[in-house]
Amino acid sequence: MPPVNAPYRPEGLTARPLHARIHPDAVAHNLARLRAALPAGPAAPRLWATVKADAYGHGVSRVLSALRGADGLAVLHLDEARACRRLGWEGPILVYGGLYSPADALLMDTPDLHLVITHAAQLDWLAQAPLAHPPAIWLRFAGDIHHTGFSATAYRAAYDAARALSRRGVIGDVGHLNHYARADEPDGVGDADKVFRDTIAGLPGPVSTSNSAALLKHGARAADTQWVRPGLALYGASPFADTSAAQLGLRPAMSLHSQVVGIQRVAAGAGVGYGGAFSAPEIMDVGIVTCGYADGYPRHAPTGTPVLVDGVRTRLLGRVSMDMMAVDLGPVPHALIGAPVTLWGADGLAVEEVAASAGTIAADLWTSLSARVPAHLAGAAAAR
Structure with missing residues (x-):
C-alpha cells in the first residue's frame, strides 16, 4: 500500500479534497490595475465591472466587496441585476441582454438600471410598460462581431425612436455601445471603430466600447469613451495569447x-x-x-x-x-x-x-x- 500524507482540509469543506479558492484581494488589485490604465481626471472613462455568469464563476457574493471601487456593475439579464441589489450594490447596473420579452419590464423594479437595446421591438416593449424607474438605454451597434445589435443602416432610426421615448420620460439617457470582435489583435479595432464612429456621428449620448482586451491594448481609443466594460482581466486572466497575466500586472x-x-x-x-x-x-x-x-x-x-x-x-x-x-x-x-x-x-x-x-x-x-x-x-x- 502506498504511503499516505496527512491531507489538507480547508475549514468548512466536505471530505472530498477538490476545492476552489477565491481571492477577492486579487480582484481589487486587478480593478486598480485597469483603472490605472485609463487617463485620470474628470474626463476619465467610468468603469463597469462585468459580473455576468456569477462573476465569471467566482461568485458575485464573494467578490462584490472587492468591486466597490467600480462605477457600476454589468450583468447579462435582469435576474442578475436584482441579485446584485439584494447583495447590497446600490450603484448603476448595466444589463447586457436588455429585455427578452415584454414581461421582462415587470422585473425593472429598481432605479439606476441601464439596458442594452439590440432590436426595435425592445423599444416598443418599453413604450408600453408601466416603468416606475425609467432606465437609461444603450443602443448596441452590430459592429464587426454581428451577434446582436443594429446595423449601420438601421441605427439612426433606432436612435430617433429611443430619443422620442426619452423626451416622453419613458426612458432616461440614450447611449451608444459597441463590442469589437478582434480587440485582442494589434490592428483589431481601427476599421471597426471607424465604422462605429461614422454611424453615431452627430448623435448625442455617452459611448462605451472597450472590454478587457480593448482597454489594455487600445487604451487611446478606450480613453475616448465615457464607459469601459472589463470582465476577464478583473479576475486575473490575460485576454492575449502572447502576453501573460503576470506581464500585465494582473493577479x-x-x-x-x-x-x-x-x-x-x-x-x-x-x-x-x-x-x-x-x-x-x-x-x-x-x-x-x-x-x-x-x-x-x-x-x-x-x-x-x-x-x-x-x-x-x-x-x-x-x-x-x-x-x-x-x-x-x-x-x-x-x-x-x-x-x-x-x-x-x-x-x-x-x-x-x-x-x-x-x-x-x-x-x-x-x-x-x-x-x-x-x-x-x-x-x-x-x-x-
Whole structure:
C-alpha cells in the first residue's frame, strides 16, 4: 500500500479534497490595475465591472466587496441585476441582454438600471410598460462581431425612436455601445471603430466600447469613451495569447486545488484511463487525482496538460474521467497519497496555460466549474 500524507482540509469543506479558492484581494488589485490604465481626471472613462455568469464563476457574493471601487456593475439579464441589489450594490447596473420579452419590464423594479437595446421591438416593449424607474438605454451597434445589435443602416432610426421615448420620460439617457470582435489583435479595432464612429456621428449620448482586451491594448481609443466594460482581466486572466497575466500586472482571483488519492505502478505498454488513451512507454508511477469532467475540468484536455503535484510541474495522462484524472509522477518521485495538487491559478500555473492546452480560454474553465466543487475565500478575506 502506498504511503499516505496527512491531507489538507480547508475549514468548512466536505471530505472530498477538490476545492476552489477565491481571492477577492486579487480582484481589487486587478480593478486598480485597469483603472490605472485609463487617463485620470474628470474626463476619465467610468468603469463597469462585468459580473455576468456569477462573476465569471467566482461568485458575485464573494467578490462584490472587492468591486466597490467600480462605477457600476454589468450583468447579462435582469435576474442578475436584482441579485446584485439584494447583495447590497446600490450603484448603476448595466444589463447586457436588455429585455427578452415584454414581461421582462415587470422585473425593472429598481432605479439606476441601464439596458442594452439590440432590436426595435425592445423599444416598443418599453413604450408600453408601466416603468416606475425609467432606465437609461444603450443602443448596441452590430459592429464587426454581428451577434446582436443594429446595423449601420438601421441605427439612426433606432436612435430617433429611443430619443422620442426619452423626451416622453419613458426612458432616461440614450447611449451608444459597441463590442469589437478582434480587440485582442494589434490592428483589431481601427476599421471597426471607424465604422462605429461614422454611424453615431452627430448623435448625442455617452459611448462605451472597450472590454478587457480593448482597454489594455487600445487604451487611446478606450480613453475616448465615457464607459469601459472589463470582465476577464478583473479576475486575473490575460485576454492575449502572447502576453501573460503576470506581464500585465494582473493577479489570479481563483485557484483550483485537489490531492493525489491513489498511486498506480503501470507496466511498460499498459494503457492509462478509458480507451487506454495514454500508453506507458516504460514502467511508471501514475497519480490519481480527484477531479473530473463532472467537476467542470475539460474532458478534452489532452495528455501533457500541465498540473502541479506537491509544487512540482508535471502533466495530465490519458483521458479525464467523470470523477478523476491521472497524472505523471515521474517528476515527483517523492509524492504520496494526500500530496497537494494545483490544477490552475496558483504557484505559477496560470489558468490561461491550462486553458490553452485544452484548446479553450480561461473564462470557459472558470464558468464550467460545477456546483459540487466547493469554493471558499482565501487570504485576508477568509478572516473577515
